[in-house]
Each structure stands twice: as structure tokens, then as C-alpha cells.
Amino acid sequence: QDPITEVKIGIELGFTGPLESIVPAMAAGAELAIAEVNTAGTLLGGATVTTARADSTCTDAGAASAAAEGLVTGEMVDAIMGADCSGVTSAILQNVARPNGIVMISPSATSPALSDAEDDGLFFRTAPSDARQGVVMTDVLMDREITNVALTYTNNDYGKGLADAFQAAFEAAGGTVTISAAHEDGKGDYSSEVAALAAAGGDVLVVAGYTDQGGKGIIQNALDTGAFDTFVLPDGMVGQQLVDDIGEGLTGSFGQFPGTDSAGAETFQAMATEAGFDGTGAFAGESYDAAALIMLAMEAAGSNESAVFKDHVMDVANAPGTEIFPGELAKAIELLKAGEDIDYVGATAVELIGNGESAGNYREIEIRDGAIETVGYR
Amino acid sequence: MEFLNGLVFLTNFVVVPALAYGAQLAIGALGVTLVYAILRFSNFAHGDTMAFGTAVTIKVTALLVALGITLGPLPTALLALPVGIAATMLLVLGTDWLVYKFYRVQRAKPVILVIVSLGVMFVLNGVTRVFIGVGDIQFADGARFVLTVQQFKDATGLDEGLAIRTTQAITLVTAAVTVAALFWFLNRTRTGKSMRAFSDNEDLALLSGIDPNRVVRVTWLIVAALATIAGVLYGLDKSFKAFTYFQLLLPIFAAAIVGGIGNPVGAIAGGFLIAFAEVTVTYPLKKVLTYWLPDSMAPDGLVQLLSGDYKFAVSFMILLIVLLFRPTGLFKGQSI
Amino acid sequence: MIVVENMVKAFGGFHAVDGASLTITEGSITGLIGPNGAGKTTLFNVIAGVLQPTSGTVTMQGQDITGLPPHALFHRGLLRTFQIAHEFPSMTCRENLMMVPGSQSGESLWNTWFGRKRIADEERALRARADEVLDFLTVSHLADHKAGQISGGQKKLLELGRTMMVDAKIVFLDEVGAGVNRTLLNTIGDAIIRLNKERGYTFVVIEHDMDFIGRLCDPVICMAEGRVLAQGTLAEIKANEQVIEAYLGTGLKNKDQVAGA
Amino acid sequence: MTDSLRTGLFAAFVAGLIIATGALDNWNLALVILNYGLISAIMALGVNLQWGLAGLFNVGIMGFVALGGLASVLISMPPVAAAWTAGGLRTLAGLAIGAVAIVALTAVYRRMAAGKARTIVMLALTVAGFFAFRTVFDGGVAAIEAVNPSLTGYLGGANFGGDAGRDWWWMPIIAWPVGGLLAAGAAWAIGKVALGLRSDYLAIATLGIAEIIIAVIKNENWLSRGVLNVTGLPRPVPYETDLQADPAFVARAADLGFDATLASTLWVKLLYAGLFATFLIVLLFLAQRALHSPWGRMMRAIRDNEVAAEAMGKDVTRRHLQVFVIGSAICGLAGAMMTTLDGQMTPAGYQPLRFTFLVWVMVIVGGSGNNFGAVLGGLLIWWLWVAVGEYGPDLMIWVTSALSEDSTLRAGLVDSAPQMRYIVMGTVLLMILRFSPRGILPER
Amino acid sequence: MSDSPYQDDRGNKDRSITRAGGGGTSQHKPSGGTARPAPGTPFLIGEAMTGGYGKGPDILHACTIAVEPGEIAVIVGPNGAGKSTAMKAMFGMLDVRSGRVMLDGEDITALSPQDRVVKGMGFVPQTHNIFATMTVEENLEMGAFIRRDDFHDTMTQVYDLFPILKEKRLQPAGQLSGGQRQQVAVGRALMTKPKVLMLDEPTAGVSPIVMDELFDRIIEVARTGIPILMVEQNARQALEIADKAYVLVQGANAHTGTGRELLADPDVRRSFLGG
Numbered sequence A: 001q002d003p004i005t006e007v008k009i010g011i012e013l014g015f016t017g018p019l020e021s022i023v024p025a026m027a028a029g030a031e032l033a034i035a036e037v038n039t040a041g042t043l044l045g046g047a048t049v050t051t052a053r054a055d056s057t058c059t060d061a062g063a064a065s066a067a068a069e070g071l072v073t074g075e076m077v078d079a080i081m082g083a084d085c086s087g088v089t090s091a092i093l094q095n096v097a098r099p100n101g102i103v104m105i106s107p108s109a110t111s112p113a114l115s116d117a118e119d120d121g122l123f124f125r126t127a128p129s130d131a132r133q134g135v136v137m138t139d140v141l142m143d144r145e146i147t148n149v150a151l152t153y154t155n156n157d158y159g160k161g162l163a164d165a166f167q168a169a170f171e172a173a174g175g176t177v178t179i180s181a182a183h184e185d186g187k188g189d190y191s192s193e194v195a196a197l198a199a200a201g202g203d204v205l206v207v208a209g210y211t212d213q214g215g216k217g218i219i220q221n222a223l224d225t226g227a228f229d230t231f232v233l234p235d236g237m238v239g240q241q242l243v244d245d246i247g248e249g250l251t252g253s254f255g256q257f258p259g260t261d262s263a264g265a266e267t268f269q270a271m272a273t274e275a276g277f278d279g280t281g282a283f284a285g286e287s288y289d290a291a292a293l294i295m296l297a298m299e300a301a302g303s304n305e306s307a308v309f310k311d312h313v314m315d316v317a318n319a320p321g322t323e324i325f326p327g328e329l330a331k332a333i334e335l336l337k338a339g340e341d342i343d344y345v346g347a348t349a350v351e352l353i354g355n356g357e358s359a360g361n362y363r364e365i366e367i368r369d370g371a372i373e374t375v376g377y378r
Numbered sequence B: 001m002e003f004l005n006g007l008v009f010l011t012n013f014v015v016v017p018a019l020a021y022g023a024q025l026a027i028g029a030l031g032v033t034l035v036y037a038i039l040r041f042s043n044f045a046h047g048d049t050m051a052f053g054t055a056v057t058i059k060v061t062a063l064l065v066a067l068g069i070t071l072g073p074l075p076t077a078l079l080a081l082p083v084g085i086a087a088t089m090l091l092v093l094g095t096d097w098l099v100y101k102f103y104r105v106q107r108a109k110p111v112i113l114v115i116v117s118l119g120v121m122f123v124l125n126g127v128t129r130v131f132i133g134v135g136d137i138q139f140a141d142g143a144r145f146v147l148t149v150q151q152f153k154d155a156t157g158l159d160e161g162l163a164i165r166t167t168q169a170i171t172l173v174t175a176a177v178t179v180a181a182l183f184w185f186l187n188r189t190r191t192g193k194s195m196r197a198f199s200d201n202e203d204l205a206l207l208s209g210i211d212p213n214r215v216v217r218v219t220w221l222i223v224a225a226l227a228t229i230a231g232v233l234y235g236l237d238k239s240f241k242a243f244t245y246f247q248l249l250l251p252i253f254a255a256a257i258v259g260g261i262g263n264p265v266g267a268i269a270g271g272f273l274i275a276f277a278e279v280t281v282t283y284p285l286k287k288v289l290t291y292w293l294p295d296s297m298a299p300d301g302l303v304q305l306l307s308g309d310y311k312f313a314v315s316f317m318i319l320l321i322v323l324l325f326r327p328t329g330l331f332k333g334q335s336i
Numbered sequence C: 001m002i003v004v005e006n007m008v009k010a011f012g013g014f015h016a017v018d019g020a021s022l023t024i025t026e027g028s029i030t031g032l033i034g035p036n037g038a039g040k041t042t043l044f045n046v047i048a049g050v051l052q053p054t055s056g057t058v059t060m061q062g063q064d065i066t067g068l069p070p071h072a073l074f075h076r077g078l079l080r081t082f083q084i085a086h087e088f089p090s091m092t093c094r095e096n097l098m099m100v101p102g103s104q105s106g107e108s109l110w111n112t113w114f115g116r117k118r119i120a121d122e123e124r125a126l127r128a129r130a131d132e133v134l135d136f137l138t139v140s141h142l143a144d145h146k147a148g149q150i151s152g153g154q155k156k157l158l159e160l161g162r163t164m165m166v167d168a169k170i171v172f173l174d175e176v177g178a179g180v181n182r183t184l185l186n187t188i189g190d191a192i193i194r195l196n197k198e199r200g201y202t203f204v205v206i207e208h209d210m211d212f213i214g215r216l217c218d219p220v221i222c223m224a225e226g227r228v229l230a231q232g233t234l235a236e237i238k239a240n241e242q243v244i245e246a247y248l249g250t251g252l253k254n255k256d257q258v259a260g261a
Numbered sequence D: 001m002t003d004s005l006r007t008g009l010f011a012a013f014v015a016g017l018i019i020a021t022g023a024l025d026n027w028n029l030a031l032v033i034l035n036y037g038l039i040s041a042i043m044a045l046g047v048n049l050q051w052g053l054a055g056l057f058n059v060g061i062m063g064f065v066a067l068g069g070l071a072s073v074l075i076s077m078p079p080v081a082a083a084w085t086a087g088g089l090r091t092l093a094g095l096a097i098g099a100v101a102i103v104a105l106t107a108v109y110r111r112m113a114a115g116k117a118r119t120i121v122m123l124a125l126t127v128a129g130f131f132a133f134r135t136v137f138d139g140g141v142a143a144i145e146a147v148n149p150s151l152t153g154y155l156g157g158a159n160f161g162g163d164a165g166r167d168w169w170w171m172p173i174i175a176w177p178v179g180g181l182l183a184a185g186a187a188w189a190i191g192k193v194a195l196g197l198r199s200d201y202l203a204i205a206t207l208g209i210a211e212i213i214i215a216v217i218k219n220e221n222w223l224s225r226g227v228l229n230v231t232g233l234p235r236p237v238p239y240e241t242d243l244q245a246d247p248a249f250v251a252r253a254a255d256l257g258f259d260a261t262l263a264s265t266l267w268v269k270l271l272y273a274g275l276f277a278t279f280l281i282v283l284l285f286l287a288q289r290a291l292h293s294p295w296g297r298m299m300r301a302i303r304d305n306e307v308a309a310e311a312m313g314k315d316v317t318r319r320h321l322q323v324f325v326i327g328s329a330i331c332g333l334a335g336a337m338m339t340t341l342d343g344q345m346t347p348a349g350y351q352p353l354r355f356t357f358l359v360w361v362m363v364i365v366g367g368s369g370n371n372f373g374a375v376l377g378g379l380l381i382w383w384l385w386v387a388v389g390e391y392g393p394d395l396m397i398w399v400t401s402a403l404s405e406d407s408t409l410r411a412g413l414v415d416s417a418p419q420m421r422y423i424v425m426g427t428v429l430l431m432i433l434r435f436s437p438r439g440i441l442p443e444r
Numbered sequence E: 001m002s003d004s005p006y007q008d009d010r011g012n013k014d015r016s017i018t019r020a021g022g023g024g025t026s027q028h029k030p031s032g033g034t035a036r037p038a039p040g041t042p043f044l045i046g047e048a049m050t051g052g053y054g055k056g057p058d059i060l061h062a063c064t065i066a067v068e069p070g071e072i073a074v075i076v077g078p079n080g081a082g083k084s085t086a087m088k089a090m091f092g093m094l095d096v097r098s099g100r101v102m103l104d105g106e107d108i109t110a111l112s113p114q115d116r117v118v119k120g121m122g123f124v125p126q127t128h129n130i131f132a133t134m135t136v137e138e139n140l141e142m143g144a145f146i147r148r149d150d151f152h153d154t155m156t157q158v159y160d161l162f163p164i165l166k167e168k169r170l171q172p173a174g175q176l177s178g179g180q181r182q183q184v185a186v187g188r189a190l191m192t193k194p195k196v197l198m199l200d201e202p203t204a205g206v207s208p209i210v211m212d213e214l215f216d217r218i219i220e221v222a223r224t225g226i227p228i229l230m231v232e233q234n235a236r237q238a239l240e241i242a243d244k245a246y247v248l249v250q251g252a253n254a255h256t257g258t259g260r261e262l263l264a265d266p267d268v269r270r271s272f273l274g275g
């Protein structure tokens, strides 16, 4: 058999559209992992990894499918890192990835519906399903003896899914959700949302949104008007940028995001800063991990054929094996080459369960003195 | 006391924000309405013109701050605003010369111009993003509040607080000044009247010795100024993001139309109507009623007129209701 | 044939038509004159269903037609022309005429798909009729011209031609003469008389040209300030003091001074 | 140049673009573009009927497309039995109460004389009706949405074919015309109230109505699963994976010299293309016949001068309603097709830029008032929309290849390539309008 | 209507009116009021004008029209003969392909319409001749747009001439009846205090009494030395007061003479005056 000289990974994210502001950091995260592997130059006995970007638009299933078609049948990519939004992700999966038998790892599609999607074993995600996070968030609140909360979520499958999961868990645990109100991203003015939330009242405000979208607008407005002073921040809301933007007011707010007791996140952030992008941006770490997993699975399988390496994704992601952190991809490749097992931890403590989604180990954080501090793990 | 608390609560969460938002919409809608009245088309590129002007202002603000020039308690962006306005003026004049003029000379149907403005919108959309990026940018500096919740509580001893942000105060003052200046200009000055004449009957304006090119130029200049001011005020009060400004187009159009498109008074009324409607229609009265009603009657539910889910659609529902009963808007607008 | 009773049409507080009552007899050519702003056009618009009356009634052949929409009135045989010609500019003159007849089977979508044969037959007949009308109006050479590109007077002829495509009962003409060359106006006048004689159309004619009114109309109604001021033959009207004062005037004062200069 | 020659050349050009995409890049992409292009062409045809023929400025296309999508879900998805037992009937009862209340209200409004009494009765009816409706309806909805919310939580559709509806593979095709009917129903109601408005007002009213329709689809989870999306819609064509597993198919593909994956993906797309093209051709045929008939002449007259048309006995309001309903129905049909092709319904994906303005661009560029123009414009603009996204970044890399590898300008430009889609779309639109202002195929 | 590919929607509907390069308002003040002919040529003359709309065919064929101070010149002719077109050509609203327009001895063929207004030409078009959404008073003010002096006297004069306008002073002109609008249009032109006044069918649609008034006023204006050029279909009355008259047929001069001469010409009477 000919040696493999080139591996091509498609990066399909919403470069335009509602998520366009967080996507550049995500793409940069994925490309960081790829650059790392290329620097090592040892993948599959010396193959170079190239990338091809495509625009998922986040919202338009038709355009996303066409773009994916271009990646898979035009650019002949071996795997896809993407997509970002759950809607287009499932469209690409069904319309392009499955028919062509191409592996897809999404860094940010968290809709519970994707857990049971028919995928022929081709689909994975480095973000956990929202169902799990709802339970974790309930625990965090209950431990702090907070039982009366207001809830707002971004009106998409992520926000709604998370809000529903949380509300169910929280009420089952005896808590009260005074109001569960959606907010639309891509607006600037959130005073009416905050007015409604304030009128309903609650000890804290749970904001299931994005750091640079409506979520931020809501927090800013709530602080300014004195509606709430403590916020609960799930994964989409945890980011240094938010802390920097809001400043003092966020002190004391808390939340959780995927992560284990590992140094991976900090390493990744340092690497990102070095590479010139914001490593704390939502799903940047997940993107790094998604790309890394694709390449490591290839190495483990000794092949860049999706049909072959799709069965190795879970192996490299999970224990047993040597733990692999960001910046150690070269080492991982060596280990795999040597026939050893690895346990990829990466930037977000990846642990794949079920049909190939992140297990949902969460890191509980609190904002103190303008920094995100870890207070525990769940 | 109870009553006062309720009142303050309502003011803090409804009146103040809606006033500021309404003022921003109103200035935006004024721009749309002027283009409509004088150049006769619905300018879909207006949102992106706002974004462009704001983007330039942001760049200049950054430069000023880097140079150590600030305005003390006021946002530095106010200092940069004239530059932003000037740049936007150049932009729209350039666009007019390059694009719109051709169709004006050809006397194209308004809908052609609408579609042309759609093309301009696409281009401008891209240009702005390439120029400043797609991210979220916060550029307000200086003092954040004129009055904070805590200050208010301390001063009055009430349970509820009232906050007024600097940007909200600036927005209202600027809006008032801008609108007054515009009205004075349109109704009192020769140039203003000639613009109205031109908007009414282009040929006859010509026969009265009015220079059409000058009218068009002045219109664009005013529109550029209005767009930049609206954009910067909005960005100061919230934050800047290219996509948000594109989205803003819908409420701005709704405001212009509700008021009666082509009618400046209507644009302002429309702006405030839409803003207040968005805040109040889905507003849960629970807490206010708890203050105002005797304890025994305090409500259990949220007491919402309309479920919050539909908040996004509220401005359009208002729009439809108004149009059904007054088909040309609140203040009679022009209709082609 | 048409009876208008106590018609009032107010714009805001201003009564453009203010209690006008008049009767139009079948088979007549009635002239309607009056100073500018007397409410003639407004009265037309109310009768023709373009405006809703504030109060008052209109009956046509004994049936109440107050407030019916224009298209319904058309089907009852009431047609009108416009003070400013309302042609269909992007259609040819022939098409302008062919579109007129109501209840063409080709106006139902279903028939356009499944009733081609019937439509073809109808179209042939319509076309023949349109050409006949164009001929009658001495403008057959314009049949394939776009109606937007013919001269003002020709547009007025076309307006009149449309009323001939169907068997109208009553036709309202609003200032057919304004801006039309007098020689052409005579042609139009002849056409009106022929229609009246040969086809029995009833006409109501608004016009400021007394010669034209004189040639065509009997009786003549004069309106002023929204009311009927006088009614009778043109000679009677011309002799009416009030009419002279409000409408006709007494001729030029300065004429001689200039002609001599 | 004669009209038919011009049409022929334009058609050849568009076909050439798609074929070139296939030949030079890849056939799968070309077929994807063709499929979505055919659907876009149908939408453009509908809008052209409204604008080109009747001068109705409808900017609410998105809403009708979304209704079509909803129909696709309601017809082609299997029903969720548990949800029906939990609260299906109660929800329907709630809706019935609401409908009765509205009927009663209109009856009171019509029958009773205006005055205080009527106002009071109407107010009382409104309040009572509203509360009755909410109590019954909300309970039902809550019950439905509680049924396995992460996967269903809605009533599902009417497809009783086993295996998640796949046995009744033809149901999606039924769903398409139903989508048209649903959109037509909505258009009728909207037209009844809004068609009296003039140009820009109608435009903005329809824009608003579209947003409201989307809001309903996004929030009424019991009906449409809202923002949680409905995925895995059955298809009227075989699944690629099934084909790949079918030895007969693999053998036949091998005979033709294709590998199974490629053959299956192409075959499925070709089948879709055939279905869509059939619908398009039938619609185009009907539209052409209508246009060149007394009906079309009447519509042109109405567009030219409504007042005169009204005076010539044409019921302008009724005709406007007719065209509005038909045009919207066509958009609904296309929307249902698109949802089937996507294999899922994503309410958040309905953005005015994509589903309203882009369609308008298609119509104007193609040539409003000309059915062929609209259809070809649909295909052309859709090709461009995809092609710019597809080839833009490559082009940018090529353009900037003169700059040094690590210049920040180059990096910046390459990064902003996706934004170029907007710039290029805008520029092309402006160019076409500049040099052929009535579109590429002007009316007559 | 022009054959522009865009379809027109407002104004007089010819693209040529806003032709490119129509310069800015020059600031020099019109002297207004009196006119004095340069020796040798008439005060205002369109000489051998040939031209048409846009890229369309020629409508005018070597058509000549002139008027002297204190004179009333009347153009008559069948519909579509090119009378309005000739007026527009003299006002610079369409390209004159050959021939020239002279005002007071100066060649103004290349000037834009606004510049001609500044030079003292006033024009009332046949249609669309008022600002419909502006009040009657604002309409008159716009007539005085290029005047920098106090124009209230002129306005009083106009109100004296058309008392109905004073009554409807604050009403939008678009709500007036056909004849009232015509009065506004003429009033607007008078506000310019023009050196030469051009009227395109000023009496179309006005009642006999107002028509007489209008003619009277036109005579008065002419008597002050301002040349007046008008198109009329009420030809008999117009010719009676005309010092000079032109009959146009198909864009060319068919007959020229004094008003009385033409009135007496049986050929002219039959073909153009309705017998």
C-alpha cells in the first residue's frame, strides 16, 4: 500500500451569520491542533495535514449542505471538523457525511436530539449534550442553597434544550423557576427581556446564552438596572472576554463548563495566546480537541479512511492509556505508533460516552477579581 | 411608599430603557424616512450605513484613547463622532455617485432602487466586516452612570432603585438636539423647503430653480449624519456588532412605517411607539401590582399580556394593527 | 335613469358636494358645468363608486347603487372616463380595448389551462370588435402602438373607445375636451352623438367649453359650491344671472388694449 | 436579439455554469446546487407571479416557505402516539374554543349595532374566550411537550408508514402540495386584511407577518418542536446507505465504472432533481399559459392602472387576492420541498436575507414579469450564492498569493474571505441592474 | 412617455429633464421685471430646433419660435404635434440636436433648466405643475425660490388675482380641484418675476370666468413688457389676444402670422380650430 502523504480535514463553521463572532477562534483552535501535528510531521508516517474551510452559515441548511458537499466530494476531505450549530450539523450529517461515509466531529452542537441521530458511527462531538448540564447546574445551585431563580435562554436548540433540561431537574429537586424567558441573539437591546426577568424576580439569574451575544447584553443590562447581581453561567457563557467586558459586576457569579481536574485548559489558553487568538472563546478548546481527535484516531487506525478510523475515535478519547494534554499531540502520535493506548484529555477533558459525545464532566467556576476561578469538579 | 416603589420600579425597567431605545430607533427611522421622502425608496442599506459610521468612529476612538485624549466622564466616542460622520458622508456620497445616481437619472422605478439598495447593503455589509471584524466591540468609556441604583436608594430611602446610564442621558439629549435641528432645517430654511419641494415633484423643483444635485447631496449628508449618530449612540449604549446593526433594520423600518413613512414626525413617534411596545406588551406586571395592590390581591402569575416568547414579533404586531386601522401610518406618510 | 338625492361628500370639515340632487333621463346627453371646485368631479367619483358618500343616495333604474364598487357598477352598465386619461400604458391600444368586456371566460385561470378552445374563439370575436371600434374612432393605425406612447388627445379617444367595447347604458365623461385640439374634439363630439343615437347610450358630460356643451348637451346642469345651481337648456343656463356671475363671466376686459399695442 | 434567442442563450449559460461546476469541480456539488436551484426557481416563479404580474410587493416570502416546511413535517413525519394520548385532543379542543370565540366575536360585531352594548359584549367575550382557550390549551400543550422532550415533545405528523414513516416513502411528495395549501390558507387570511395597503406598506406588513409566522413556528413546540428542530424527515428517494448495501445497485454502478458511494450519492440527487424539475416544468407551463391569455392581459391592466381596471369592471381586490394566494402557495410548495431535501426543519434557519431578499434578487435579476427570467434567475443567483461561498476563499488565497506568506494583510484578507460572499453578491447584483435594469430577460 | 427601460413614476416623465451635468445654481440675481431686446434678434428665440426625447426619434423638425418683449406669442396645433416638446426644448429640458436657443441676444442652448430660471425664464408645464403635498402658500414660496428679495408683494398680487387661492392658502395643493391647481401653477410661475413667461396650456380645465381672468392677467403681464409664450387649445380666445401665432404640425412650423391673420385663415380654422 502507498504511504499516505496528505490528510485533509474540512473545517465547516458559521463564518457568516449569527455565530460569526465566535467562529474565528474556533477555527483557529482547530488549526492550532493541525499546525501542531504538522510541526511534528509524524502523522501516519509523515503525512501533512491540510485544511479546507467552509461556511456553514449556522442557519441555512441548504447552503451548509452545499458547502459540505464541496468539502467532501470536491476537496475530498477525509473528515469534517464541524459544524457549529446543531441544526446545520444534523443536516450535513444526514445529507453529506453519512451518504459519503465521512467522519464528523462537532465542537459545539449540544442538542440532545443529536445523541440518538442515526449516524452509522460517523458522528462525534466534543461538547456534552445539554441534558447532562441541566442536572449539574441544579446540583451547583442546590449546594449553594439557592432555590428561587429566573431563567433566560437564547432561542435556539442549545438554549432551549438546556433551559428545558435545567428547569426539569431544578424543579424536581424542589427549586422554583420564576420565569423561563427566551431571548433572541443578534439584537442589541435587551431592556425588555430584563424588565420581564426583573418583574418575575428570583435570587439569581441563570443565563443560558453566548458570551458575545444576547447573554452578555442581558447580564450587562441586569447589572445596570440593578435587576440581578448574581448570575449563573453555563458553558456558553464562560469566557474571559465576558469577565473583561463586564468587569466588577460579575464578581460572585458562578457556573460550570465542561472540564475535569486537568491542566489542559490552561495549557490550551497559553498556546492560544501565543498563536494570537482568544483561547477562552466559547468552544475554541472543543474545536482544538475535535481536530486533535480526528488526527489521533487516524494514527491509531493507521488510515485516513473514515470507514476505518471512525472505530478508533472512542479509543483514543477514553481511558485507559496515557493522558494527553494540549501541546502533546506529537507525543500521542509516538505512543500510538508504538502501539500504546492513549487517553486524550485535551483542552476540555474529553471523555466520550454513549454514541460518541462528551461525557459531561464539569468544572464549577466562580468569578473572583476579574478571573475565572475553579472551585470544584462535578 | 408602596406606590412610589412601584413607580420607581416601572420607571427603572420600562420608562428609562424604552426612552433611550426609542430615541435610537427614532434617529435611525428618521434617516430611512428622509431617503424615502426625498429620494423615493426604502433604503435597505441604512442599517449597514449605521454600522459603517460606527465602525469608523470606533477606530478613531481607539486612536484617541491610545493618544491619551479622552473626554473625562463623557465617552471619547463623542469626540470621534464628527470623523465618523465625515467618513460616512464620503461613503454615501460615493455610493450615490457610483450607484444611485445612474438610476435616478434613468428615473428608475422605486422598487428597482430598493433592490439596488439591497445590493449596496450586501456590499457594505461585507466591507464593514472586513474593515472592523465581526466581533463584539465595547467602546464606551468615561463614567458609566449618571445615577446608580445604590445612589438612588441611598438618596431616597426607597426599596427600589433607579439607574440612569451616561449613555442613556447622552442619547436622549443628542436625540432631542438632532431632531430639533432637523425640523428647523426642513421647515424653516430655504434649503430644507427646497428638499421638500424636490421630494414632491422633481421636475417642477427644477423649474423653480432648485438644483436637484444639491438637494440629493444635502439629503445624503443629513442621512449620513443621522445614521452615524444613531449607530454610535446605539453602540455606546449597548455594544457594537456588525450583525446586530443589520438586524436593527427591521425595527427601524417598523418605526418608520408605523409613523407613516416619509414623515419625520411619524418616524420619531414610531420609534418611541415600537420601543415602548417591545418593552411593555410582554411585560409581567406581577411585581408592580404586588406593590400597588393590597396584599390580599397580590397576583400569583406573571400577569403578562402576551407570552414573552412572542416578544420578538411584538413590534410587527403593533405595526400590523396600526396599518389596519390607519393604512398610511400614524401620521399620514407618503405613498408612491 | 340615474337619480341622485341629497348627496353630501365631506373631506374633513369641507363639504365638496353639499346636498346635490339631480336626475338624469334615459337617452339624454346631459351637460354638467360649474366653476372650478364646484364638486363636479367629486360627484362623479361618488356616483361611480370611487368615493363613499358621506350621506345621500344614488339609484340607477330604480335600484339603489349607493356605495357599490366601480367594478360592480361596470357590470350594471355604468362606465366612466377620467379627467386625466387612464390608459394602460404598457399595453397596445388594441389590448386596451380587448381587456374591457367583463365575464370573458379567459379571465378564469381554470379556462386558461383547460379551456383553450373556447378562449381562442372568444378572442377572435373580441379582436374583431376592437378593430371595429378603432376604425370608428379613426385611429386604426394605432392598434399596435403602446397606449403610453400616443398623444394626449388620442388617449382620450381610446378612453371613449373602451366604453364602446361593451353595451354600456350610461357613460360619464369628465372633461374629455380639456387639452384636446378643437378639431379632434369635434370628432369626439360626433362619436358621442353617434353612440347616443345608434346605441342608445346615455351620457353625462363635464366640460368647460361652452361650444362643445352647446353642440351636444340637452339638458345642462350647473353646479356651484356642491349644489345644483341651475338646470335647463344651454340657452336658459346662459341667461341665468347666477350662472353668469359664478361661472361664465362677461368676457375679457383688457383685450383691446393689447391687440392694439 | 429576439426574445426566444435571448431566453435560449440565458438558459444555455445557466446550464453551462452548472455543468462546468460538475465537470471542473465535482458532480455532487453541481447536483446539490441544481436541486436547491430548482427549488429557488419555483420560489422565484411564485414571487414573479405576485410582483411581475400583479405588482404586489410581497416581502414575506420567508413566512410562506416556512409554512411549507411545517406542512412537510406535519405530513411526512410519523405521529407521536404518546403525545396524542397525553394531550392531543385537549390541545385541539383548546384551538377549537379559540376558533369558536373568534367566530362569535365576528358574529357579534356584524349582528349587533355599534354602541356601548356591543363593546361590552365583545370585551366580555374576548376575556372569557381567552381564558377558556388558555386553560384548556395550555394544559394540553404542557402534556404534549412533556413527552420525551429531548426527542419528541410534539404531536408529530400524519405518516403511518412503519419504520419511522419510511415505508410510506411517498408521503413527502404528498406533503409538497399540502405545503402549498397551508401557505395558500395563510395567504388568504393575510391578503384579506393586508392587500388594501399600498406598495411599501404592504411590503413591511408582509415582512412583519413573516416574522410572526416564524415566531409561531419557533415557539409552538407542540406543533413543530420549535427551535429544537425536527430531524430525520422521511424521503421520497432511497437512502444512499441502503443503496450502498444493495448488491444489485453496487453491481450496476460497477458496470458503469462508478464506485458505490459516488454512484449512490449522485443517483439520489438525480432522483430529487427529476422530481423537482417535474414540478417546476408543470408550474412553468401553467404560468406561461396563464400569462398569455385574457387572464394575463387583465392582470397586466390591473398592474398598469388599478383605478382604470376597476372602472373597467375588474374586481381588483379579488384578483389581487387570487394572485397573492397562488404565488404564496407556490412558495409554500417550494418550502415543503426544501424541508424534505434538507431532511429536517430548522425554524431558526429562516432568515429574511436568505429566504426573502435573495429570492427577490433572483426575480429582479432574471427579469420581473417574465416567467423564464424568474426561473433562470433563480438558478443563476443560487449558483452564485453557493459558488461565491465555495470558491471565494480559494480565489482570495490566489489573489493574495503575491503577498508574503506571513503578512498580516494577507492573513486578514484570507480570513475575511467568507465576508466576500456578501460583497460579491452585492456587486453582481449591482452590475446586472446597471447593465440590464429590467433583468436579464425583460418582460416581452 | 419615454421609452426608458425603467418605467417612470413621477414628474413629467422624460428622462432628459434631469440630464447629467445640469450644473448648480449660480448665485447671480435675476433682475426680473423688465426686458430689453438686443438689437437684431428677438428677445427669446428657439431657432430651427430639431430634437426629441432621450434616444428616441426627432419630434421637432427645424422648428422656430420667437417672442418679443411686450408680446404674446401663441402656439396652436393638433395633439401630439410637438407643442409641449418645443416649449421644453426652449427651456432646456431635452437635447436640441441642432438649432439654438437665444435669450436676450445670448446663446443659452447649453444651459441647464435651473440656470435658465436664474436667467429669468419662467415656465408652467402642462401636467404635474404643482407641489401636491405642499400648501398653496409654500407652492408660491417655491416659485420665488431663486429670489433673494422680499417677495410678499408679489404674493399679495397673486392672491388678488386668484382669490380662491388665498382662501385655500394653508391647504395642500394636491387636494384642490383641477382648475384650482391650474391657478396655483400659474401663480407659482408669476412668483419668479420672470423676464419671460412660458405657459403650457394654462387654461386647460378652468372655468370660462377664470379663463377670462387668466387671459386678462396674461395681457396685463405682457403689458408690463414681459414677453409671453403660450400653448393653447382654447385657440380661438388665445389667438384673439395673440400678437404672434404659430401653428405646429408634426414638429414643424406650418403657419405663422399674427393671431388675427391666422384666425382669418380658413385653412387654419378648419384644420386646427374646429371650423
Ligand SMILES: Nc1ncnc2c1ncn2[C@@H]1O[C@H](COP(=O)(O)OP(=O)(O)OP(=O)(O)O)[C@@H](O)[C@H]1O
Residues within 6 Å of the ligand: C011, C014, C015, C016, C034, C035, C036, C037, C038, C039, C040, C041, C042, C043, E175, E176, E177, E178, E179, E180, E205, E206
Ligand atoms: N381629497 C380631498 N381632500 C380635501 N378636499 C378636496 C379633496 N378632493 C377635492 N377637494 C375639494 O373639493 C372641492 C371640489 O373638487 P372637485 O374636484 O369635485 O371640483 P370640480 O368641480 O371637478 O372642479 P374642476 O372643474 O376644477 O375640475 C374643491 O374645492 C377641492 O379643493
Ligand SMILES: Nc1ncnc2c1ncn2[C@@H]1O[C@H](COP(=O)(O)OP(=O)(O)OP(=O)(O)O)[C@@H](O)[C@H]1O
Residues within 6 Å of the ligand: C149, C150, C151, C152, C153, C179, C181, E001, E002, E003, E012, E013, E014, E015, E053, E056, E059, E077, E078, E079, E080, E081, E082, E083, E084, E085, E086, E126
Ligand atoms: N416623454 C416623452 N418621451 C417620448 N416621447 C414623447 C414624450 N412626451 C411626448 N412624446 C411624443 O412627442 C410627440 C409630441 O408630444 P407633445 O407633448 O409635444 O405634443 P403636444 O403638441 O403638446 O400635444 P398636446 O396638445 O396633446 O399636449 C408625441 O408624439 C408624443 O408621443
Ligand SMILES: [Mg+2]
Residues within 6 Å of the ligand: C040, C041, C042, C083, E177, E178, E179
Ligand atoms: Mg374636475
Ligand SMILES: [Mg+2]
Residues within 6 Å of the ligand: E083, E084, E085, E126, E200
Ligand atoms: Mg402638450
